[in-house]
Amino acid sequence: MASIGFIGIGNMGAGMAGNLAKAGHAVTVFDLDLEKANAIEGVTVAGSASAAVTGAEVVITMLPAGNAVTSVYRSNVFPHASNGALFIDCSTIDVQTARALAAEAAAQGHAMLDAPVSGGVSGAEAGTLAFMVGGSADGFAQGLPLFEIMGAKAVHCGDAGAGQGVKICNNMMLAIQMISVAEGFVLAEKLGLDPQKLFDVSSAASAQCWSLTTYCPMPGVGPQTSADNGYKPGFAAALMHKDLGLAMEAAQANGAGTPFGQAAFDAYAAMVGRGEADKDFSGIIQTMRD
Ligand code: NAD
Numbered sequence: 001m002a003s004i005g006f007i008g009i010g011n012m013g014a015g016m017a018g019n020l021a022k023a024g025h026a027v028t029v030f031d032l033d034l035e036k037a038n039a040i041e042g043v044t045v046a047g048s049a050s051a052a053v054t055g056a057e058v059v060i061t062m063l064p065a066g067n068a069v070t071s072v073y074r075s076n077v078f079p080h081a082s083n084g085a086l087f088i089d090c091s092t093i094d095v096q097t098a099r100a101l102a103a104e105a106a107a108q109g110h111a112m113l114d115a116p117v118s119g120g121v122s123g124a125e126a127g128t129l130a131f132m133v134g135g136s137a138d139g140f141a142q143g144l145p146l147f148e149i150m151g152a153k154a155v156h157c158g159d160a161g162a163g164q165g166v167k168i169c170n171n172m173m174l175a176i177q178m179i180s181v182a183e184g185f186v187l188a189e190k191l192g193l194d195p196q197k198l199f200d201v202s203s204a205a206s207a208q209c210w211s212l213t214t215y216c217p218m219p220g221v222g223p224q225t226s227a228d229n230g231y232k233p234g235f236a237a238a239l240m241h242k243d244l245g246l247a248m249e250a251a252q253a254n255g256a257g258t259p260f261g262q263a264a265f266d267a268y269a270a271m272v273g274r275g276e277a278d279k280d281f282s283g284i285i286q287t288m289r290d
Contacts, residue, residue: 001025002146005056007049007072008091009037012117013062015124016090016150017043020060023149028052049076058086058146065242066093073101078108086142087112090131092239094246095161095168096253102135102160111139114160116167117151120235128152132170134162168247175240175264175281178211182285185218189289196221217282231276231283238277241268 001024006017009031021027021042028044029037030052037045046052049072053059059077063069069091077087087105089098089112098114105112113135123129129151133140140156147154157166184207188198199221203213216222226234244265251258271279271287 002057003055004028004146005030005046005052005054005059006043006062007031007052007059007076008062008064008068009033009040010062010064011121012090012124014040015121015126016060016062016129018125019127019150020146025146025149028056050080053077053080053085055082056085057082058088058143060088060146061091063089063091065091066097069093070097070101073104078104081110083109085110086139088115088143088146089113090115090117092116092167092243092246093164095164095250098134098164099161111136111142112160113139113143114163115143115147115154116163118167118170119151120233123151131155132157132163132166134158134160134164134166164246165250168243168250171240171243172247172258172261172264174211175244175268176260177209178215178217178282179264179267179284179288181207181209181211182217182282182288185285186288211282215282217285226280226282227285231279231286233278234280234282236277237268237271237279237281237283240281241265241272241277244268 003026004020006027006029009017009029017027017029018040028046030046030049031037053076061069061072069089087110102112113133115131115133117129117131119129127150131147131151131154133154133156157163185195188195195218215225217227219227226232247261248265271284276283
């Protein structure tokens with residue numbers, strides 16, 4: 001059993017840290033909001049990020065954005081970590097920062113993995129997340145038993161930054177597909193078509209995709225989804241907007257042409273601007289309608 005320092009016990013981190021503790025690991029947690037940390041069973045609560053890291057064999061972070069991750073690693077993790085401790089950042093951040101921090105960690109003798117997740121809060125609680133992991137093969141092998149507790153799947157995507165890269169490419173494709181499905185149903189509506197007929201045809205034809213068959217944004221057709229529940233997330237529009245922003249940053253920095261990704265980013269910015277940041281990302285159909 002490993003001693004683990006876990007920093008960032010928000011919506012996602014709470015379930016992940018709780019599952020590691022349930023599996024018998026010695027988990028010491030820290031969050032700027034200590035009340036959250038006190039609510040997790042079986043963990044020790046530290047008074048600072050530095051204290052959570054001290055003596056830990058593995059440090060896991062689950063923070064909102066790249067600036068928080070950089071600040072926690074530079075101020076607390078690098079100066080206080082034990083020799084050879086493994087670092088795993090599960091936050092969704094930009095590829096550049098993930099690569100820079102991994103290089104700084106390596107210079108100090110630590111393997112660092114970028115390991116963003118998909119599966120949402122319910123996946124974090126149930127231990128069924130999917131991990132997309134960048135970093136060395138040895139680091140991945142060391143982290144794998146922990147990924148297997150917190151998740152149902154872990155894919156080693158390549159060197160440092162590859163996990164973040166795969167995550168933003170996947171989510172950019174997802175956003176574009178969701179918008180395409182939403183536009184199809186909006187056009188069908190304007191044509192006076194029965195949405196069930198469109199679903200019956202398209203879900204078995206060439207337009208079929210996850211956003212249509214599994215997560216249809218049109219209420220009342222297909223399996224029960226967030227659309228049938230007032231667009232309660234699920235995966236919030238704010239998070240899709242954040243991930244598309246990271247994808248556009250990466251596209252610009254690396255000279256990739258992503259005009260549909262840019263259009264999707266603009267559409268989610270509009271949805272967030274309408275005060276719908278907390279709605280599920282499939283609620284984009286309402287923005288398309290208007
Ligand atoms: P959250 O805001 O609920 O949790 C983040 C936590 O980090 C908060 O509790 C905050 O107090 C803490 N924090 C911030 N700065 C800190 C610091 N300097 N030191 C210590 N603690 C600090 O966010 P979340 O929903 O748990 O998401 C975490 C990460 O996971 C994000 O990068 C997000 O993009 C990603 N993600 C979220 C989901 C989801 O469905 N919520 C799904 C996939 C990926």
